[in-house]
Amino acid sequence: MKISYQLTTAAALVLALMSPAIAADTISGDVKKVDEANAKITLHHGPAKSLGMDEAMTMVYRVKDAAMLKGLKAGDKVRFEAQEDSSGYTVTKIEKGK
Numbered sequence: 001m002k003i004s005y006q007l008t009t010a011a012a013l014v015l016a017l018m019s020p021a022i023a024a025d026t027i028s029g030d031v032k033k034v035d036e037a038n039a040k041i042t043l044h045h046g047p048a049k050s051l052g053m054d055e056a057m058t059m060v061y062r063v064k065d066a067a068m069l070k071g072l073k074a075g076d077k078v079r080f081e082a083q084e085d086s087s088g089y090t091v092t093k094i095e096k097g098k
């Protein structure tokens with residue numbers, strides 16, 4: 001049953017590679033700048049493997065909806081989820097950390 005073993009291994013590998021993209025990781029970070037007019041936020045965050053970011057960094061994210069930025073300000077600790085799209089990275093979820 002060599003062939004079916006190889007197929008199973010290949011299927012498991014595909015699943016392992018795909019799952020991070022399906023289940024978005026929650027990333028911890030802190031707010032550097034909020035730009036509500038342009039629906040953008042500058043965040044410093046640790047490594048985010050699901051986004052292909054292996055190191056901590058500060059970067060600008062777009063947000064799905066500017067209303068998500070209400071109540072956030074520079075210095076706040078946050079937890080967020082983001083996805084990569086054609087024009088950069090978009091925050092799909094963000095909440096203040098405790």
Ligand SMILES: [Cu+2]
Pocket residue numbers: 045048053057058059
């Ligand atoms: Cu980043």
